[in-house]
Structure formats: structure tokens, C-alpha cells
Amino acid sequence: MKSDLERLMTEKGLDALVVLGAAAGNPSLYYVVDGAGLGNAIWIKRRGHEPHLVYNPMERDQARATGIDGSTFPENDWSRFLEEHGGEGPETTAAFLSHLLKKNGASGNVGVYGTGEAARLYPMIKKLGETPGITIHEETNGRSLLEAARITKSEVEVARMKKVALACFDAMDGIKAIIRSGRLMNGRLHDRTGRALTIGDLRAAVRRAWAQHGVIEDHDSVVAMGKDGTAPHNRGTDTDVLEAGKSIVVDIFPREGGGGYFFDMTRTFCVGTAPARLREVYSQVKEVLLSALAELAVGTRCIDYQIKACERFEAMGYTTIRQDSRVESGYVHGLGHGVGLDIHESPRLGGPLSNPDVLAPGHVITVEPGLYLPDEGVAVRLEDVVYVRPDGRIENLTTYPYDMEIFPEG
Amino acid sequence: MKSDLERLMTEKGLDALVVLGAAAGNPSLYYVVDGAGLGNAIWIKRRGHEPHLVYNPMERDQARATGIDGSTFPENDWSRFLEEHGGEGPETTAAFLSHLLKKNGASGNVGVYGTGEAARLYPMIKKLGETPGITIHEETNGRSLLEAARITKSEVEVARMKKVALACFDAMDGIKAIIRSGRLMNGRLHDRTGRALTIGDLRAAVRRAWAQHGVIEDHDSVVAMGKDGTAPHNRGTDTDVLEAGKSIVVDIFPREGGGGYFFDMTRTFCVGTAPARLREVYSQVKEVLLSALAELAVGTRCIDYQIKACERFEAMGYTTIRQDSRVESGYVHGLGHGVGLDIHESPRLGGPLSNPDVLAPGHVITVEPGLYLPDEGVAVRLEDVVYVRPDGRIENLTTYPYDMEIFPEG
Numbered sequence: 001m002k003s004d005l006e007r008l009m010t011e012k013g014l015d016a017l018v019v020l021g022a023a024a025g026n027p028s029l030y031y032v033v034d035g036a037g038l039g040n041a042i043w044i045k046r047r048g049h050e051p052h053l054v055y056n057p058m059e060r061d062q063a064r065a066t067g068i069d070g071s072t073f074p075e076n077d078w079s080r081f082l083e084e085h086g087g088e089g090p091e092t093t094a095a096f097l098s099h100l101l102k103k104n105g106a107s108g109n110v111g112v113y114g115t116g117e118a119a120r121l122y123p124m125i126k127k128l129g130e131t132p133g134i135t136i137h138e139e140t141n142g143r144s145l146l147e148a149a150r151i152t153k154s155e156v157e158v159a160r161m162k163k164v165a166l167a168c169f170d171a172m173d174g175i176k177a178i179i180r181s182g183r184l185m186n187g188r189l190h191d192r193t194g195r196a197l198t199i200g201d202l203r204a205a206v207r208r209a210w211a212q213h214g215v216i217e218d219h220d221s222v223v224a225m226g227k228d229g230t231a232p233h234n235r236g237t238d239t240d241v242l243e244a245g246k247s248i249v250v251d252i253f254p255r256e257g258g259g260g261y262f263f264d265m266t267r268t269f270c271v272g273t274a275p276a277r278l279r280e281v282y283s284q285v286k287e288v289l290l291s292a293l294a295e296l297a298v299g300t301r302c303i304d305y306q307i308k309a310c311e312r313f314e315a316m317g318y319t320t321i322r323q324d325s326r327v328e329s330g331y332v333h334g335l336g337h338g339v340g341l342d343i344h345e346s347p348r349l350g351g352p353l354s355n356p357d358v359l360a361p362g363h364v365i366t367v368e369p370g371l372y373l374p375d376e377g378v379a380v381r382l383e384d385v386v387y388v389r390p391d392g393r394i395e396n397l398t399t400y401p402y403d404m405e406i407f408p409e410g
Numbered sequence: 411m412k413s414d415l416e417r418l419m420t421e422k423g424l425d426a427l428v429v430l431g432a433a434a435g436n437p438s439l440y441y442v443v444d445g446a447g448l449g450n451a452i453w454i455k456r457r458g459h460e461p462h463l464v465y466n467p468m469e470r471d472q473a474r475a476t477g478i479d480g481s482t483f484p485e486n487d488w489s490r491f492l493e494e495h496g497g498e499g500p501e502t503t504a505a506f507l508s509h510l511l512k513k514n515g516a517s518g519n520v521g522v523y524g525t526g527e528a529a530r531l532y533p534m535i536k537k538l539g540e541t542p543g544i545t546i547h548e549e550t551n552g553r554s555l556l557e558a559a560r561i562t563k564s565e566v567e568v569a570r571m572k573k574v575a576l577a578c579f580d581a582m583d584g585i586k587a588i589i590r591s592g593r594l595m596n597g598r599l600h601d602r603t604g605r606a607l608t609i610g611d612l613r614a615a616v617r618r619a620w621a622q623h624g625v626i627e628d629h630d631s632v633v634a635m636g637k638d639g640t641a642p643h644n645r646g647t648d649t650d651v652l653e654a655g656k657s658i659v660v661d662i663f664p665r666e667g668g669g670g671y672f673f674d675m676t677r678t679f680c681v682g683t684a685p686a687r688l689r690e691v692y693s694q695v696k697e698v699l700l701s702a703l704a705e706l707a708v709g710t711r712c713i714d715y716q717i718k719a720c721e722r723f724e725a726m727g728y729t730t731i732r733q734d735s736r737v738e739s740g741y742v743h744g745l746g747h748g749v750g751l752d753i754h755e756s757p758r759l760g761g762p763l764s765n766p767d768v769l770a771p772g773h774v775i776t777v778e779p780g781l782y783l784p785d786e787g788v789a790v791r792l793e794d795v796v797y798v799r800p801d802g803r804i805e806n807l808t809t810y811p812y813d814m815e816i817f818p819e820g
Binding site for chain 1: 642672
């Protein structure tokens, strides 16, 4: 949690913390400015002191609303740095940061965070490290300081994710409504006017839900039928006409408008009665999901859930990723991941056996087993998000049914 | 253009180019993989050779569709690197990149590009630079290699931006339709049921246009009435009831679904008849816009357009940013910026006087003068996007009227 930042700075030996960039789509800056809509800002915190925010005067209203002590770029002579260095660039930013650190009385071991372009950030941070009195804190493998803070969510953060969850439920309802409104002709779904209904129509329903809820989709959702769904991240083909009896994997992961918190949810549908094989695969995935959900407990190594999921799928006769990392049939990915300001963050219910993550209060994670059978054109994935409450109890945030077969009523 | 990459590598002395990360919201990677929906990939190009793409097997369909020679992470022993280094992190990625470069016969001066977290990228790139035979190419001030390629757009890229423009026009139409559908009661706009219409209703109309067109808004649009609009990046207040005679600045900048090309457009509206002062300010901004549009010519320094805009506003009696970078009243920002995979990119019609950008064929730029009068609660900004065609002719992509006053018909 954000209140851990001071402690984490001490533990990691940081004298100052710098977070920069635009807030949208930048988990580090978004986190420290509470999602203020800033297009370009620098947040500086000296250990043991309150932070200071340098902002664009065009964004003064949202900067002031953060309540963080602040000043504008012009008030810090930004234009002098631009003139001296011939415009924006790594040298200009490094000189400006060095100036700001000095002005805020900060020196020593400085950590620089925030999302940006590698080709800009690397020379800028290297240059900053050449300032006398400043050394750059280098994160190693394992969680970075801000990831370590972000891994435990506050009730406020969880409440925001629950709101995004409502958009997901409406999107799933929208998909079901389109299927129900149709009628089958020769195994293909049509609307009442006789027009063929497609994957694109389902995706449009998802987007309408995003517009209604004011959430955004910064990667395309997965709405993938049959063989498409067997490559787990295939987005699906909009021109595909919906066919009876095929698996349709719907994996949606919108975030708050302004580039904030994500939710992540997967259901698998079938138009009309599912063939026996799809029913079997569906019930197997559901069984592994429900088992994992029932077993989640504070203090357990996260990788253990992945191992158990592999064991279960192997006992059912499938190949799994722990047997061969190149496997493309069977169970081919991790069991889950943290969700927050990143769609994939700590902790991981997967990865190498050496993954040290341990489930703890405040974690928000997905649980998402799946089976992928490219040769049969069948794919099933089910994904819920759970919150480990402060008292250690597991709360499933995905309060949405697991029905697969949706019957056209047109 | 992308075909410039080979030449730029030679000019900048790069032996190899590495671009990494997720494609969405990552202009560098999105550019080299033509927008393929990749959640995590590494693109490597040795000078004088075809590129190679390393991708997640779950994304094999979209990776193969790029037509780029490729292989999966598991095929490159990624899991061995994860095990050896205890999971993901800067050390693991550096070791893996070093391995991939060697495998692709690349060494020497290596440039690393792509959007990511500074605290991960810096130690990773530094570590990579410790590999024998590899030195890291450091970009200095001025355009980076990929920015230099991206500054000139192909006809295909412009066609994609024109499609996003259509979404913007529909969004503006949606806003006008809501105002027209209303009726004024005591100077405030209401719908036919008597419900007060708000800024939030206008924003909802914008979002519906995004959903219909499948574009996304990764920063919140500006829909800012009266005083809100006088801080140019204030997003506006959803609960504000629409009032007759006030300026409403609408600045919208969606991008293609999947995190691709942007468009950027601003209009300023007024419910009903505008007061004389707002009309005056509006006509002044429009005059500066039309003058700038008429003067744009290949071979001219971009900063000259900003200087002329300042001169014009100063002659009208306003303070401008060139007189004082801290100014918050009058003309307070640059005249425009390049638009493409970034909402703000090269060239810049603003910045320090030393800005070296010169207008050239292939550029796509905004022209967006504005006046901001916090003491009067009046703000006007108008923004078009123009494309400098290969033959040097200027094409205005914002084929949308400049009408300000919208009259309720309810």
C-alpha cells in the first residue's frame, strides 16, 4: 500500500524517489498522484519528507486537486533548461531533475520510476547518475519498490476495481443478449432480419458496455471462436459468423477511464447445445477453477497453485506447460496474476518453480485455468478475480455465473 | 518512414536495433510490428539483415500474421533464463537479450527501444551493455532513431488516421445533437423530461462515438465549460449543468483500438447565442488558425509559426507564452505538434526558439491556437490536423465546420 513507501525506501536504501511521465497508462506515476490526469509531471520524494509535484501549468487544476505540495515547470525555470540544451531530450531532463533534486534538498541514492521510452530513459538516467552526490538506485530481479507497494491493495483501490467489474458483467450480459436475440439457420446465427451475426457484433456489444461505464480497453479484448480461441491471446476474427456448438472464449480487461485500475474476466460461451466434448472440457476447466478458488489461503506459495492445476489437468490426460514450456495443446499458461494498475502484476500464480511469491492479505489476483485443443478447435478458459481481505478471507470479485450454453430465442 | 530505418541505423552508427515490450501504447514496437496485438515481444534487427521477432506462443497467430521471421520465447529457452535468474526482471531480460543478439549474429553498437518502466529498463540496459562485444547506443537530445523514422507518415498511416478522424467528427456531431435536443430554462439546458443536461452527458456522447468506431481514449477527453476551459488541460466537470452563453472547449484525441494511431481535434461550442466577448475571442482564435493554415509551407522552420501566432495575439492585446513562460492568461501554449503513434510527437510548432524542426513532406501536425481568460471564465481553442503531402501540398484532415453557437431546438 502507498503507506508502505516510506518503509520500502528505508529497506531499499533510497534517499530520494523520482516518478515521472504522464499519469495515464503509467502505473508508477498514476499511483503516487492518485490518478490525477497529468500529461507530464515529476513527483519527487525525499526520504522522511513530504513529496513535491512539478506539473504543467495547463494542468494546474488537477495538480492542485491532488493536495500534494507543488510547483509548475515554468516556476522551476524549465524554459531555461530547454534553451540551454536545445529542446526536450535526455540531457535536458537529466539537468532539470538534477536541479529539482538539489532544490528539494535530495541527494544520495536516487530511484527513478515511471513509464517511458527506453531510448530516452536510459541515457537520461545514466546522465543523472553523473551528477556529483547522486547515485542511481538499480532495481534487481524481484519486485521493484513501487511494485512492492502496489502488490497490496487498499479497500479504496478494490472498490474502484469492483466498479470496473460491473462494466465487465454488463459486457458479458450484452454478448448473451445478442446470442439470445438471434435464431439459428443451418447452424449459423442470424438476427430477425436474416443478417448473419458475427464475432464483430459481440465485440461491439463489449464496446458499448465500456462506453456506458466510461471504462477503456487499451488492448483489444479476446472474443475468439473455435480454433482462434486455442491460441489464448488470439483476439478473434470479427467477420466470423457465430456457429452453433463452437467454443467462444471472451476475455475482457478494461481499465478505468484516464488509465487507472483494471479488471480482468473470462467466460466461455457456446451458441445453443454444446457437443459432448466441449461439455467435458468445460466441466474440467470449471473443476480446476473451483478447486483452486477453494484452496486459496494466505501464506501459501503462489507457485503451488499452478503445480496443483498442472497435476489435475495431467490426471485428466492433458499435457501441461510444466511438462514442456513449448506445449501448445492442453494447459499452456500460468494459473493467474496480480491485477491493479497493470493488467499483469505481482503476485504470479505461475512462472518458474523458483517464483517466491506468497499469497498475502491485500493481494488481488486472477485465477484462470484453461484448456486449448488446436486439433479439435476447442478452447475453454474461465477467469475470476479474487481479493485477499485484510482478515485473510478470500472474496471473489467476479460475482457472475459460469453458464456456457446460451440459447437463441429469436 | 519505416523504409528509412536501415539508412538511419547507418547514419547513427547502430549495428543492431532491439525493440521490446507490449505493442499497445508502445509506439516503437507497434511501429515495427505494424500494430500486431502482441502482449510481450522482442524485435531484433541486425543492420543489413531482415528483422527477427521473438513472441509468446499464446500470440502465435498475430505474430505469424506480421510476416516477420520469428520464433517463440520457449523456442529460445526463455524458461531456462527464468529458472537461472529466479523469475522475470532486469537481469533475466538482459541475459536473454544478450543470448538473442548472439544467436542473430549481432554485436557492436546496439540501440534498445520500446516503452516500459524506467526502474526495469535502466538496470536491464546497463547490464546488457556489460556483455562483451556490446555497447549501448545512447540517444542524445533531438529525435531518436525511431522518432526520426516515424516523423514522416506513409499514405497508409494517414489513411488510418483519417478513419480515427471520422470518429472525432461523429463525437462532435453527438455533442451538437444533445445541445440541439435540449431546451433552455433560466439559462440552463434541460432535456424534454426536464432533466438538466450536463458536461457528463456530452462526454457520454463522445464515448458512444468511440464505441461505434472501435477507437479508444487512453487519456480522458477535454469537455470543459467556462472557467474549467481556461486551464487548457482541465478535463471538465461532469456534474456541471450546461449553461447558455458559456464557452465549452471540446478537445478529443482517440486512437485506434489496440493502441495505434491517434487523431486530435478541438472545437469550442456555446449553447445558444454567444456574448459579444466570446464572439470576439472566438473570431480572433479562428483568424490565427486560418492564417497559420494558409501559411504552412514545406521548408519553413516550425518555430516560425509559433512566433507569428504570438505576434498576432500580442497585436490583439493579449499576453503570450513567448513573453513569459509562466503566463496563464492569453495565449499560453505551443501552436501544434506532430501526431501519430504518440499524441504528441515531432515536429513541434512550439518549444524553445532553438527548436530545429522544419516542415517537410510526410509530416502530420496539429494547428491549435487558443485564448484563455481565467478572470473572465472564457476559453476558446480550435484545432485541426494537417498532412503535408509528398508533393508538398497541405491537406487539412479535419474536414469539419467551425460553428460555435449551437441552438437548442427542444
